[in-house]
Amino acid sequence: MRSRPPFSLSMAAVLTLILGVVISAILFASLRRLEHDNADIEFRQHAKLHVVAIQKSLDNSMRVLTDINQLFVAFGNVSREQFRLFAEPLLARNPTIQALNYQRLVYEADRLAYEAGMREQFPGFSITEKINGVLAPARPRDRYRVVDYIEPMQGNEPALGFDADSYGMQQEAMQRAIDTGEPSATGLFQLLQERGTQRGFIVLMPVYRHGITLTDAPSRRAAVIGFTAAVFRSSDLIAKALAVENPGSLTMAERDIDINVDVGALMNPVWDEQSLIYGTGKLPSIEKSAFGWLLYDQPQPYRQVFQIAGKTWRVEIATPSTLFTKRSSNALWALLAALLFSGGTAFCMQIMANRSRRIQKLVDERTLQLRSVNEDLIADIAARKRTEQALQLRQRAIEASANAIIITSATAPDYAIEYVNPAFERITGYTAAEVIGRNLGLLWEKDREQSGIKEIRGCTLEQREGHAVLRNYRKDGAMFWSDLYIAPVRDDAGNVSHYVAAQYDITSTKRYESELEFQTNRDALTGLANRNLLRDRLGQAISYAYRYGHPIWVLFVDLDRFKFINDTLGHQAGDVLLKAVADRVQSSVRDTDTVARMGGDEFVLVLPERTDAGLSTGIVKRIMDAIAQPLTIEGHEFFISCSIGVSVYPSDGATPEELIKHADVAMYRAKETGRNNFQFYTSEMNERALERLRIEGDLRNALERNEFVLYYQPQVDLRTREIVGVEALIRWQHPEFGMVPPIRFIGLAEETGLIVPIGAWAIQEACRQCKKWQKEGLGHPRVAVNLSARQFTQQDLVDCVAAALNETGLAAEYLEIELTESLVMADVDHAIGILRELKALGVQLSIDDFGTGYSSLSYLKRFPIDVLKIDRSFVNDITIDPDDAAIVASIISLAHSLRLQVIAEGVETIEQLGYLRKHECDQIQGYFFSRPIPAEAMGRMLQDGHRLQAESAGTLI
Structure with missing residues (x-):
């Protein structure tokens, strides 16, 4: 037999191998770039969150x-x-x-x-x-x-x-x-x-x-x-x-992130230990090159510099370099599959060339080498099978990719699609049959003004690689975001014959960015602007108003009685109310106006003046009317009112902080003047707010410093003309302001909750003083003490009264508890229970300010009370106003029919005294007999047996 000729590579096999390697390299580079950029985006998102947390x-x-x-x-x-x-x-x-x-x-x-x-x-x-x-x-x-x-x-x-x-x-x-x-x-x-x-x-x-x-x-x-x-x-x-800012988030070690923070250092890559505030260690680094991203996953370090407290703060966040093979890589699998396919194809070409040579040799020696020919034919069949398997492997690798792979023609202007993998069909909803032969632009529909589309067109015109982020649209019309990488494929002559594109769905990343922006600038409950966005919008409005000389109104809105709904129906009902109010306020202003929620039940509105419409109080009234519409929550109908403070740029402030602060001050003034109204800011309000702040601070220590005193106003029996009781009235002996009347601090004590310990002290002190008078032989007058709404709702009220009686030794019959008519009518069943427990102690009970509330006779019969006190607003005009005179006469008659005593408050003239005596009022209290006086003066009056003058009483007969 002749020897076999030496082995030599065929040109076709060499060209096939080179082309396969080039395509494999392009595919690998495209996928690696996509994976590297995705890791970089994720890293920078986390880094930004950390920097924001540090700066905040x-x-x-x-x-x-x-x-x-x-x-x-x-x-x-x-x-x-x-x-x-x-x-x-x-x-x-x-x-x-x-x-x-x-x-x-x-x-x-x-x-x-x-x-x-x-x-x-x-x-x-x-x-x-x-x-x-x-x-x-x-x-x-x-x-x-x-x-x-x-x-x-x-x-x-x-x-x-x-x-x-x-x-x-x-x-x-x-x-x-x-x-x-x-x-x-x-x-x-x-x-x-x-x-x-x-x-x-x-x-x-x-x-x-x-x-x-x-x-x-x-x-x-x-x-x-x-x-x-x-x-x-x-x-x-x-x-x-x-x-604090990222509770429950991954630790630095779990994120594999290093953070270094210094203050006052020069901006150089070397960190100075003397200025290092915080550091998790020096990151190892690799020698980077222009194509380092092919082998390593290392995003660029994220740096941020800002000024706080006169110092320059530098934050650097980085992640160590890692080989991309340390985690699952689609690019690596695609490269391996492509190389395997290319090698198999080249091998097939070489086998075919060798086969041709063997066939020629077999023609000359077919008789002698028949067995060899048969063996070669068998080997050829096996090689073909291996080649087909390699081709199938490459196809399966592309089809198994999680990213969409698209191959298009390089023929302008259509650049028709020739191949799409199953990931493309899954992401877009289009089948391969529906897109083959069509242009990739079908995914953009009418949204063709995107900057990314211009980049893609530039890549095809210049026949180069490119990358763009695009808004695409699925077959059903739903929009999704994609990261598109495109690269040209060249033939043996170096001409571009096709383009291969890798498309990555980044909709979830974009949605996360949108949610992050929403959380930063929007209130989570109502969707309105939050404090950050409010300051930004108000700052922009001020800049515009300064340029064009237009005013701006800033409205601070606070809901009245919101706490009552929260306490009675729960916070879930309160949230429903806040959402409804937010919608009503938003619908009552212009689209260009800003509505923000400051927190709780407080809202701030920014109303800039426009050239086509000025600002007027009608806007404020419209907002109040919108909020006041009835609202049904859990089957209960509510009528919500609000108090509004208004500050005006530029007269009330030149910065967002000043305008919001002054509107807040005006809102509190609206609260003080009876709620359900609005007030414009004045400089006097600011002085009042500062005084209120100081009084609140001093009020917290007044009880410990024994600055409270009780004054007493006598109550006189009209039949015997003797003093039968006194009403205890609290005063505050302030070290700087002098004697502070109750009207200046009682309301504030109610808001802060201090009224509870102050009221307990008043009951204790009144009982102690009454018992002291008794021990001194000054008679047995009863002492009346007012209860506030906060005190009446405290759970240990009855125990507090019982403790005061036990500690002072005063008999319960000499203590009278006064409650306002509106207080007991707020929750009748609860009030009846409390009153019965107090009555069981043996104390006297009276309804103060009777006639100003809304009690009915049926409820009045259920209350275990002893005394009705006629409000001074009726007594003032009983001699000149027939209506008030008739009301007072009716209250006296009603009380006597219910076997109750009647006390008239605010008696100041002899004519008023005569009318009350004529209609058989039991007792009087007012300046006609005595103003409220200190305990010592009251003791002297009891010792002297001071009585209503006979000549005054004589005129009544």
Whole structure:
């Protein structure tokens, strides 16, 4: 037999192999780019959320420091207790702050007196500094910046009394804070409260002398008397900020993300340990090249720089480099399948060439090599089977891809589709038969003004690779977002014959971005704008109004009696009400107006004036009328009213914060004037709000300081002309304002809940004083005490009254509990139960202000009461108004028919006294006999046996 010729590659096999490798490489590169960009998008989304959480936490911390500073601005001299009460809730809501403190400026001449005063509360106290790493008494210097107040005290004891001026690194921040009046951060240093190497920083804000006008830096330096400060642990600040803003989210380790945060450092790639606030470690890196994304999944680090408290903050978030093979990769599988297919095809071509040569040789030697020919034929059949299997594998790999693969012709202008895989059919809803021969533009329908379409057209015209994000439309018309990568396929001559496109459905990613934007700018319950979007819209409106000279109205809307619905029907019903009110308000204003929910039942409206329509009070009335429409919730019909405050740009403020604040002040004025009305802001309202704030602060401590006193107004029996009882009336002896009447603080006490302990004190004190008069032999007058609505609804009311009687030893029959008519009629069944329990104690019960409410005779019969008190509004005009006279006569007759005593309030003239005596009123109370007087004066009146003058009584007969 002749020897076989040497093996040689055929040109067809070589060209087939090269073309297959080129197509495989293009497909691999396209899929790898798609996977890499998808990982980059996901990484940047998470990184942005972390940066927003860090910046928001820092902003909130600065607002806390500003709120603490405003406490000193509002009150001037703030006590340690006031500082503690104000700081505790702020610290609870802001766990990133280690401590809040007030640093007082103490001069050398005052040091001894200051330390002596502090030792009365803190034995062994002295001004300290750190000498050789140990706290020691501060060395003499002209001035000390002493930590006077600090909250929480636990864990921060070493800082109390520390001279912050002894830390030189705080001087720059302190001077910047004085000159600007804004928060200013120090550099990093070791905190006194910490052991070891724990570091932190402090944010300072100056406190200026109260009432001083600050015009420039020299005047600020001369007026500063101290600083408020917030203390932060560097290692905890960022971790707590992320935990607060992203509860339940993955940890850094679980996300495989590193975060570094520094303050005041230069923007260079090397992180300085001295300025590093927070760091999770130095990321390993690889040598990157223009095509590094082919082999590695490493998104570009995300960096953000912002200014807070006079310092530059830098945040860098990165992820370590990883080989793409460490996780499932469609590109790798596609590459393997394509290479296998290309190799198989080239091998098939080579086999076919060898077969041709063998056939030629067999023609010459068919007799001698018949067996070899048969063997070669068998091998050829096996090779063909392997080739077919390789082709099928490549086809299955493309068809199994989760992304849509499209192959189009390169012939302009149609670029007809020649192949689509099953993923395309699943994503678009079109079958292959419906799209073969058509242009890819069928997915865009009429939405052809997208910038991404221009990019795709540029790729086909320039015959290059391209990438675009597009809005596409499925066969049923539903829109979806896609990430499209397109690459040209060239033939043996280098000409572009086809285009291959990989399409990735990113609708869920886009939806997540939209939801994130909605949560950032919209109220979750009502869908209205939230605080962030409100400030942005109002800021834009102010810019426009400033340019064109148009006014803006800002309306602060608060619902009346919303708490009643929440308390009776629950929060779910309250949410239904808020949604309905939001829809009504939105429908009653223009599309260009902004409606925002501030929280709870508070809404803010921004109404800019337009050239075609001015602003008038009719708009406000229309909004109130819309809200006042009846609303049915869980089968109950409600009529909701509202109180509205209005501020106007530019007369009432030039910034969003000022306009919203002043509208809020005006709204409270509307509440005070009876609710269900609106008020425009005036400067006097702001002064009233500041006074209200101060009174509220002082009211919380008034009970502990024994500043409340009771005055007593006698009640006289018209038959015997003797004093038979007194009504206890509370007064507030304020250390600065003097005697404060109840009208200025009772309503505020009701709102804050302080009326409960104040009312309990009034019952206790009235019982004690009445028992004292009895022991002194001054008779047995009964004492009447008013109950507020808050007191009447407290669960331990009966126990509170019983305790006062037991502790003072006063017999129950000498205590009279007064309740207003409207109070007992609010919930009749509940009121009857409480009244019966009180009656079981043996006390007297009276209905005050009778005639002003809406009680019916059937309800009145069910109440176990002893006395009716005629309201002074009827008594005032009984001698000149026939209607009032008839009402008073009817009340007296009604009470006597029910076997009740009658007391007329507000009797001031002898004519009123004569009318009441004529109609057999039992008792009177008013200025005609006596004004409310202190307990000592009342005791003297009882001792002297003061009675209604005989000559006055004689005129009544």
